[in-house]
Amino acid sequence: MELFKARQLLTIMSAQSVSTYANQVIALTVPWLVLTRTGNAASAGTIAFAMGIAALAGLLAGGIVTDRIGGRRVSMLADSLSMVTALALAVTVCLGYFSIWFVAVTQVLGVFFDGPGNIAKVTAVPAAAEEEGVPMTRAMGLTQTLQGTATFLGPITAGVLIGVLGEANTLFATTVLFLISILL
Numbered sequence: 001m002e003l004f005k006a007r008q009l010l011t012i013m014s015a016q017s018v019s020t021y022a023n024q025v026i027a028l029t030v031p032w033l034v035l036t037r038t039g040n041a042a043s044a045g046t047i048a049f050a051m052g053i054a055a056l057a058g059l060l061a062g063g064i065v066t067d068r069i070g071g072r073r074v075s076m077l078a079d080s081l082s083m084v085t086a087l088a089l090a091v092t093v094c095l096g097y098f099s100i101w102f103v104a105v106t107q108v109l110g111v112f113f114d115g116p117g118n119i120a121k122v123t124a125v126p127a128a129a130e131e132e133g134v135p136m137t138r139a140m141g142l143t144q145t146l147q148g149t150a151t152f153l154g155p156i157t158a159g160v161l162i163g164v165l166g167e168a169n170t171l172f173a174t175t176v177l178f179l180i181s182i183l184l
Contacts, residue, residue: 005132006128006129006132006133006134007132008128008131008132009125009128009129009132009134009139011184012121012124012125012128012184013125013142013143013146014184015075015079015121015181015182015184016118016121016122016125016143016146016147016181017146017147017149017150018150018177018178018180018181018184019075019078019079019082019114019117019118019121019177019178019181020118020147020150020151020154021150021153021154021157021177022082022086022154022174022177022178022181023082023111023114023154024150024151024153024154024155024158025154025155025157025158025161025170025173025174025177026082026086026107026110026111026158026171026174027048027051027154027155027158028154028155028158028159028162029158029161029162029167029170029171029174030047030048030051030089030103030107031044031045031047031048031051032044032158032162032167033089033093033103033167033171034047034100034103036167037098038100043100047100047103047104047107050104050107050108051107051108051111054107054108054109054111054112055111055112055114055115056115057112057115058111058112058113058114058115058116059114059115059116059118059119060115061115061116062074062115062116062117062118062119062120063116063119065113065116066116066119066120066123070120071120071121071123071124072120072124073120074113074116074117074119074120075117075120075121075124076182077113077117078113078114078116078117078118078120079117079178079181079182080178080182081109081110081112081113082110082111082113082114082117082174082178083174083175083178083179083182084110085106085107085109085110086110086171086172086174086175086178087171087172087175088106089102089103089106089107089171090168090169090171090172090175093167093168093171094168122143125139125140125143126139126140158170161173
């Protein structure tokens with residue numbers, strides 16, 4: 001079967017790419033938000049570091065979590081948590097409230113499940129490829145290409161969106177991206 005007729009596989013890859021893209025936008029936006037609100041580079045770095053450690057911990061636990069809960073559920077849960085935490089931060093910023101502790105708690109919680117969510121999406125690719133008759137090398141190659149593209153474009157887009165729309169609206173935009181990933 002042709003790749004472009006493999007609807008289930010393309011849906012999984014699209015959900016994964018949109019989620020990765022949104023996560024990359026968040027990864028730049030949140031430390032930037034902290035820097036602009038506090039004027040303290042150490043605070044921005046600390047938040048980025050905490051988000052990185054949470055992502056690593058989630059990634060290390062991702063296989064176990066995906067095994068026990070199921071790939072589809074983990075994928076949707078991860079994107080739902082990311083959406084809710086981005087939305088909560090965007091709303092509080094719009095309302096004029098800013099607390100470094102609130103940022104830390106919401107974003108650490110949001111990124112903790114990104115690793116398991118990504119693992120869940122990646123593990124769904126081989127089964128979908130096999131079911132739809134797409135060679136595994138083609139499916140995995142396209143998956144990696146899309147992931148690399150999303151990882152590259154996310155921070156660039158974040159910079160443009162922050163410059164044009166501001167941090168809060170950039171966070172609102174990522175909630176829409178997470179919603180799209182959940183729906184896919």
